[in-house]
Amino acid sequence: MSWLRVHLRADCGQAENVSDALEQCGALAVTLEDAGDQPLFAGPGTEEPRLWAHTCLSALLPEDMEPSRFVAEVAALLGLDAPPAWESDSLPDQDWERAWMDRFTAMRFGINLWVSPSWLEPPPAPAVVVTLDPGLAFGTGTHATTALCLEWLAAGTRAQMDVLDFGCGSGILAIAALKLGARSAWAVDIDGGALSVTRENAQRNAVLDRIRIADPGSLPPDIDADIVVANILADPLVELAPRLRGLTRAGGILLLSGMLSGQVREIEQHYARYFDIEARVRDGWAMLVCRKFPRDC
Numbered sequence: 355m356s357w358l359r360v361h362l363r364a365d366c367g368q369a370e371n372v373s374d375a376l377e378q379c380g381a382l383a384v385t386l387e388d389a390g391d392q393p394l395f396a397g398p399g400t401e402e403p404r405l406w407a408h409t410c411l412s413a414l415l416p417e418d419m420e421p422s423r424f425v426a427e428v429a430a431l432l433g434l435d436a437p438p439a440w441e442s443d444s445l446p447d448q449d450w451e452r453a454w455m456d457r458f459t460a461m462r463f464g465i466n467l468w469v470s471p472s473w474l475e476p477p478p479a480p481a482v483v484v485t486l487d488p489g490l491a492f493g494t495g496t497h498a499t500t501a502l503c504l505e506w507l508a509a510g511t512r513a514q515m516d517v518l519d520f521g522c523g524s525g526i527l528a529i530a531a532l533k534l535g536a537r538s539a540w541a542v543d544i545d546g547g548a549l550s551v552t553r554e555n556a557q558r559n560a561v562l563d564r565i566r567i568a569d570p571g572s573l574p575p576d577i578d579a580d581i582v583v584a585n586i587l588a589d590p591l592v593e594l595a596p597r598l599r600g601l602t603r604a605g606g607i608l609l610l611s612g613m614l615s616g617q618v619r620e621i622e623q624h625y626a627r628y629f630d631i632e633a634r635v636r637d638g639w640a641m642l643v644c645r646k647f648p649r650d651c
């Protein structure tokens with residue numbers, strides 16, 4: 355099996371945003387290289403090397419993904435009028451797996467939660483460790499939108515809580531909540547591949563007996579979760595507002611992630627009537643911590 359790579363260019367000031375958008379739209383990995391044979395330059399007054407003036411970004415995608423659709427989604431997320439120029443090629447399986455294994459290390463979220471790949475020695479107890487390898491579903495903790503959710507869960511998850519992960523990807527958020535002591539979790543996604551990966555990851559982390567994995571249409575209507583987390587893009591967060599509100603118990607928490615910081619105002623408007631909302635921002639991405647009012651008015 356081989357993989358697809360999509361290459362496009364960005365100016366130095368945009369490269370990080372573009373890289374984030376590539377990941378958010380489904381890239382399994384993004385690499386950045388100089389597009390013009392320039393040395394790395396440091397900006398005035400900075401000690402750290404910065405990105406090149408023109409950067410070539412390469413996004414690794416599953417072989418069956420449609421590259422033109424992918425680029426169009428990235429352009430829409432970045433608010434561009436038209437998709438940027440791009441090229442694609444294919445990459446043999448072994449090469450990217452090796453590259454990932456070399457780059458992927460254990461990461462800590464909050465005080466005690468770790469996400470660690472299976473080929474590394476896990477951090478010692480009392481660390482709470484989610485064992486997760488990069489795979490075909492989004493969610494390893496490297497992206498700011500996932501990291502913001504993991505940090506909140508590390509501090510806010512309590513025993514006896516029931517959790518719902520809406521748009522579970524790899525299952526990272528549901529599995530983390532369970533390992534942090536939650537009583538049960540639902541993990542749902544519109545992508546059947548994500549549901550399979552979530553099942554594998556739940557088994558590897560010994561939480562399969564406490565997680566239910568399903569497509570969103572199979573969720574029982576009477577779910578009343580203590581924590582609902584939805585790390586999806588801005589448009590689905592708006593469309594799903596009535597449903598996500600209904601799935602969160604009165605007084606419970608809804609974490610909304612996957613939006614750019616510039617989209618916070620718009621999304622807040624769809625939730626503010628029912629929730630007390632606080633925004634947390636990282637690397638241009640935002641998460642909303644929404645506490646549902648005690649009575650669903």
Ligand SMILES: C[S@@+](CC[C@H](N)C(=O)[O-])C[C@H]1O[C@@H](n2cnc3c(N)ncnc32)[C@H](O)[C@@H]1O
Pocket residue numbers: 378491492493494495499500503519520521522523524525526527542543544545548570585586587590612
């Ligand atoms: C950005 S990934 C997040 C994965 C993981 N929860 C995390 O935080 O890293 C978004 C996931 O939401 C799923 N998704 C997108 N729209 C959805 C919808 N309307 N209902 C359920 N899942 C959806 C996608 O298939 C994808 O797996």
